[in-house]
Amino acid sequence: MNRNDYLFLEGDLSATLDNVQKKIIANINNLSPSQLLPADDATVCEHFVKDNTIEALELHEEKLELIEPHEVEVQETSRHFGGTYTRKKLEFRFELPFSGDAILFKLKPSTFDFNPPQGKVTGNRVVFTMLASGNDSAQVKQELEAWQRSLKQYIARQQPEINGWNDGLPGLVQQCVVARRQKLVADKQLVLDIGVPVRRRGDPSPAYTFPVTRKSVAPALPAAKAGSLAKPEPSLDAAVYEEILDTLASMSVTMERCPSAFENLDEESIRMQFLIPLNSKFQGQTSGETFNAAGKTDILIKHEDRILFVAECKFWKGPKSLTETIDQLLGYMTWRETKAAILLFNRNRDFSAVLAQIPDVVKTHPQFVRSEKYDRSTAVRFIVKHPNDAARHLTVTVLAFDVPHSAS
Numbered sequence: 001m002n003r004n005d006y007l008f009l010e011g012d013l014s015a016t017l018d019n020v021q022k023k024i025i026a027n028i029n030n031l032s033p034s035q036l037l038p039a040d041d042a043t044v045c046e047h048f049v050k051d052n053t054i055e056a057l058e059l060h061e062e063k064l065e066l067i068e069p070h071e072v073e074v075q076e077t078s079r080h081f082g083g084t085y086t087r088k089k090l091e092f093r094f095e096l097p098f099s100g101d102a103i104l105f106k107l108k109p110s111t112f113d114f115n116p117p118q119g120k121v122t123g124n125r126v127v128f129t130m131l132a133s134g135n136d137s138a139q140v141k142q143e144l145e146a147w148q149r150s151l152k153q154y155i156a157r158q159q160p161e162i163n164g165w166n167d168g169l170p171g172l173v174q175q176c177v178v179a180r181r182q183k184l185v186a187d188k189q190l191v192l193d194i195g196v197p198v199r200r201r202g203d204p205s206p207a208y209t210f211p212v213t214r215k216s217v218a219p220a221l222p223a224a225k226a227g228s229l230a231k232p233e234p235s236l237d238a239a240v241y242e243e244i245l246d247t248l249a250s251m252s253v254t255m256e257r258c259p260s261a262f263e264n265l266d267e268e269s270i271r272m273q274f275l276i277p278l279n280s281k282f283q284g285q286t287s288g289e290t291f292n293a294a295g296k297t298d299i300l301i302k303h304e305d306r307i308l309f310v311a312e313c314k315f316w317k318g319p320k321s322l323t324e325t326i327d328q329l330l331g332y333m334t335w336r337e338t339k340a341a342i343l344l345f346n347r348n349r350d351f352s353a354v355l356a357q358i359p360d361v362v363k364t365h366p367q368f369v370r371s372e373k374y375d376r377s378t379a380v381r382f383i384v385k386h387p388n389d390a391a392r393h394l395t396v397t398v399l400a401f402d403v404p405h406s407a408s
Contacts, residue, residue: 007126008116008154010106011272017165019261020276021172024052026257028176033184041177048173051281056162057100057155059126061148067093074131089131092140096126096148103275109157117150126151236301236308240282241339244309245397247281248274248343249376252401259404270345270403271299271313298332299343311341316354316400319361326365326396330387333394342398351402358398369393378402 028048036044069090077084105121120127128147132140251274255262262270278299299311310332314325322344329340346354358380362368367384374381378400386392 005118006116007105007119008108013107013109013158013161016107019273020052022258022261023254024048025176026254028180030253031180036181037184044177045173049170052169053166054162055100056159057098057104059151060097063097065095067095089133092130092132094128094144097124098126104158109161111157117147236339245341247277249399255401255404263404267313267315275299309339311343313343316344316346319357322361323365330367333386339395344398344400345403346400347403347405355400
């Protein structure tokens, strides 16, 4: 059985919550005087609490659906004579709607067993697929009921940790906000007490209005042309694309301020840390979980089974690995104006040397069209053509991160 066929297995709920707590503390401690001092503590706290409150999973069993079964051929081994033979069976696909943060289906609770439920998460539905003989309805019912019991058991095991997190979150946020305000006020008073005129280093950071609602990510649909019956192709709005990239790029500050939380993480674990702030800030049309993981290292947005945005997470292993990552990314893209990103993690000691190589690697790629101006020192943006259709131009942004590494 493929590991990806199991739920509640990809990460650890307790460890994930610990990392989220470290990031909350770091983000609050990174608030500038112009952001925090003019704001009201209650509004700031509400913003951080709303962004980081976890909505537990809830299954809507009354809406369970069976997709029309179809025949498939499977190979089986003869128990008496050995060898294999082909047999036709019915494939049953059950789709169970749910609400809550879909990322919880990836996280193992503190209490668990070694037989988690199987399934796949698609949008706001968890899917269970099984094979059975056409006349064995008792087997189908039995396996379906066992699957539902296992799902509910794991969700119930998560509940105490989620309740504890949500109950303690307001106090944690308030304590951090109050401490940060006291520090900024004390710093300001210290400067006043010195009595020497202060010359600014530059323009102050603009004041920030703390939002308390998640933004909706909805695909932009161009107007249908007259006389055309073709369905318009969905695309990701350019402004939303930029906000997504800004959210991803802000993780570099978190890495700098909480290096111990990242120094031993692999690609999959680091990706998980990016999913949390993305889903805290953005909300999809059909579920609260806009950003999902596909395969081992992808972050993506889908609309009606069409991919609108993909971010591929990779450690830097030299120019060849970046070229292969671009190829892999292009393999996902099928629609015009699709936007993508590559999150490039560096654990080498010479980050500047890595940054210097990225533009040359990109420009020598066979599908490269042109570079685009992008005002970020650790990022590169470029336009490429789809390998199967030169008319399809895609926007790709490479965001590089210097990930802390363990000294051991």
